[in-house]
Amino acid sequence: MNHEIVLSKIIEMFNEILIFVAGATPQIITETIYALAHAKPPVYPDEIYIITTETGKKRIDETIIKKQILHLMSQELGMPPVSLTDDSFVIVRDMGGNPLNDIRSKEENEAMGDVITSFIREKTKDMNARLHCSLAGGRKTMSFYMGAALQLYGRHWDKLYHVLVSPEFESNPEFFYKPKKNRVIECKMPDGKIKKLNTKDAKIELAELPFIRLGSKISLHGKGFRELVAESQKEIDTATMQPQLMVNLAERILYIGNKPIEMLPVELMVYTAFLKQKTLHCKYPERQYCLDCSECFQTLVDFSSRHATEEMAKDYMKIYDGHSFKSEEFLNKWSNGIDTGVIRQNISKINRTLKEQLQDDTLLPYYSVAAIKKYGSSRYGVRVEKDKIKIE
Template identity: 40%
Template sequence: MKKHILLCVIGMTPQIITETIYALAKKKINIEELHVITTLDGKRKLTETLINKGILSQLIYEYNLPSIDFSEKSIYLIKNFKNKPLSDIRTPLDNESAGEIICKVVHKLTARKNTILHCSLAGGRKTMGFYLGAALQMYGRKDDKLYHVLVNEEFENLPEFFYPPAKSKEIIIKTKDGQFLKKSTSEVKIELAELPFLRLKELIDFSGKTFRELIDSTQIKFDNFKKIPYLGFIPAENILKIGDRKIKLSYNLWEFYTKLALQKKRACKHPQKLFCMNCTDCFLPMKGNTSLLTLFNQREENIRMKISKINSIIKNSLIAYYGKDNINFFLINSVGSHGSKKYGIFLDKLKIVRED
């Protein structure tokens, strides 16, 4: 059984937390662990209501829910770049600080095994919701969920309303025209809108120390990917087609290169990932049970000679058209230290196509 974890971003409305727990419980999803990202003022409000007044415990008791693991260490304060907790999020730098902590918390929680992360973006500044959604796109797994909690308009933002009590009661609400009316909590409708999002974690390896670096480095990878030409094979003519350039090889060299290049697709260790990025797990050692020697059934000196010849031909054919950096993607390269080298091409598997 997977553990259900709730992550909420909130400002001064801790009601979002209890409303989300209530709505999930109605869907037979019982939260077992709670994490909250908020400001200093938000933490004070949360502590005063859910903890000191016992509203969270009251919800659990009234609806006979499993206990929820929630403590001081589960509250993440948004801090500025001087590590000072923020009372509110007002400046561009404040927003960037919020993005950093949200990204780190989502990364940490999604790294845990046998868990499902439920994220509620209904609280806090709009940018907090954006960052939560963006972080979940980057790190979210197939079972993780993103929600917006919806409450009847007349019951929204009522300081004393946190969830529909098991035994309904009347509360005073203020209408838009300034009138005060009694309303029964039995009229409350709390619904969760599940928001679809792209789950990119299994497709792309994200890297970067900060949220901005993570976005920038990924964008650079996409931009560079678009610049690299496609690799195609024309069997009838023993031709490699790289972009709009055609390279004629002898049959032996063409067959050798084609077989090794297609390892990127046929022997991919991570078929669920859309892009290879820097992955070289499909590269082969020279010797061993699964190696260049077993793949080609040739002597080591013959294999090394073919690698050298092919690389020389590709370099001479393309250097004037694509430049040194792009050419390197098509060469047969090696990774690893001496004695444990593995061989393959760096070109992304999506850039390899077969032509008749």
Template identity: 35%
Template sequence: MGWESQRKNVLLAVTGLTPQVLTETLFALSREPGPSALPQRIYVVTTAEGARRAQLMLLSEQPGWFHRLRRDWGLPSMDFSEEHIHVLRDANGNPMDDVRSGADNAAAADQIAELVRRLTEDPDTALHVSLAGGRKTLGFFAGYALSLWGRPQDRLSHVLVSEPFESCWEFFYPTPDERILTIEGKGVYDCRTAQVTLADIPFVRLRSGLPPALLQSSASFAQAVAAAQGYLGSPSLTLNLNQRFIVAHGQKVSLPPAELAFLAWFARRRQLNLPPLPRPSDGVPEREYAHAYQEEYQRIVGPLGDDERVRRRLRNGMSRADFDERKARLKNLLQRSLGAAAQPYLIQGRGPRPQRFELPLPPQAIRFES
């Protein structure tokens, strides 16, 4: 994001129709002991009407509550402008006034997830997500997105405002000087007496279990949840040889025929409860290995597929070099796609040397799909 190498704080607030959530959160942060937790950059995510209210109430010359907060309490400069107010859009790309349908719900979830993903890309930032404003579903999406992409330095909170100020549309923060508000049905109160605090919300960080692709590029909220759920659940493997892909931990991974055949060979053996295999000895190619591997390869490329190069390479059997190369390339492809979740799907050695190799999945977790 072009900031100094020192870690910077970023605040993301879900505001809905209550822009004062932002000023209340900033005030509470300014009162925390220790190193300053105030953000250097601020983002707001909201609906079209919420954005209009944030612009008029926070960033205008009058009342301009964001600027007044900084002046009243001598707070440092913070990067916050209309460009940092993200308006949710519906499935057709139109600004969203409210979340009124399942399609709106999915669109809002995807946009909030993508915003959180982007804001957690930079290792030199610490992201603080405030959930106090807006519809409960929007706050849920923001909190869940932080659970998916959040890092150890990130934070989730809810701002708490004492009665009767929490229900007052004209309250934005406790002022240093007298400011009297008439609160309907409750009486007259001085803003100086308000108590504003932050309640930290513990959350489970699942980032390490997400496939690298979901950390580096856009993905739907549902895709990210499925990836995390797959990581947490029991491993399962589906192989589709015709379409040349597998589904591992709920993630679809396309594989080249050579590596897919190697995995299919070991998956077939595991389904049949056959024993692990030793690596071919140096200088002694294994004809049975070559035959079993070529059977899987032929299933993948089909009767008219070109397997001449494979047959030539394995005409004397599968050498140790062939075995190691296929195993290493398969490992690289799976780890690139699945990250830490790839481990159960790698061909692994067992026992003392010389090790014997197998796919360490239970037979019932493996399925071939035509």
């Protein structure tokens, strides 16, 4: 059985969930359902959710629900029964928990973004569900948030659509779908005249919109939309600019991405000390990203202390396959702490080794040992993100 057949079998098992953002034009709901029912293969909703305002819900109640449009469409077109209940509506609320009537202010827009993002995040947790998201309704910012939320959390099988309707039927309050039997409806033209339209001339098409799926590529922890966007951008920036740095002391080698970097034992020991200063002694562990923070940078005097030397000795022993005599030999030589001049010499050697073997000037600033003037003295450290460092 080939991959396409397997995928089609999996898709047949999905719970089909339709999600809309809607405002003053509830027709986009029925038009999208109609278009999906005529797709090849057809898609019939198991669940429908509409993210809207209090005013939007009232408009849908007055049209689709009270007029039983979905029921009539299902009967006429031979579709499985489709209905809307109170559970179908996701109403955007303000900070006080009051339902919003419209989306106009900055705060209201952000509330809408947070609601849409949170809802999509929850629905994508169900691996047996396939989302069909429509961004045709509501204000433009609502459509943007729907598309952006799907980029953050959408899986490979989730879909994003925009429904396209013939201009003369678009937003017509009397047109909800294309019936089997022709009907005549009236349309008020820009000049004020009334024009009679035949529904047989209407065209309803569904444009599937491609989108970048980030959910499986990055780890997101933020709650609000603005926070998630900043977090995603940082993940992308560090993923493209800062490959993983992995140190294997036993093999006396480190990798930057897939690039192996070979160092002499003493160089590797000193370099590991700078890396551990970043991973083990971060002053702001609650921060997910280092960015331009250099609070973990220390003076060479700090790195040459007796305690720091003893920590280096432990790694030195690992480099020599656990032979304790190497550690003891090292500590005997530097009983009062390693000389700062030796550390400075090895920094130069480390940076030269990285430059020669990495051969990428765009990465070098992140992985080389950098010096900055801070608090009246030079302090040293590495700029690579702490979560990119792994030491074995």
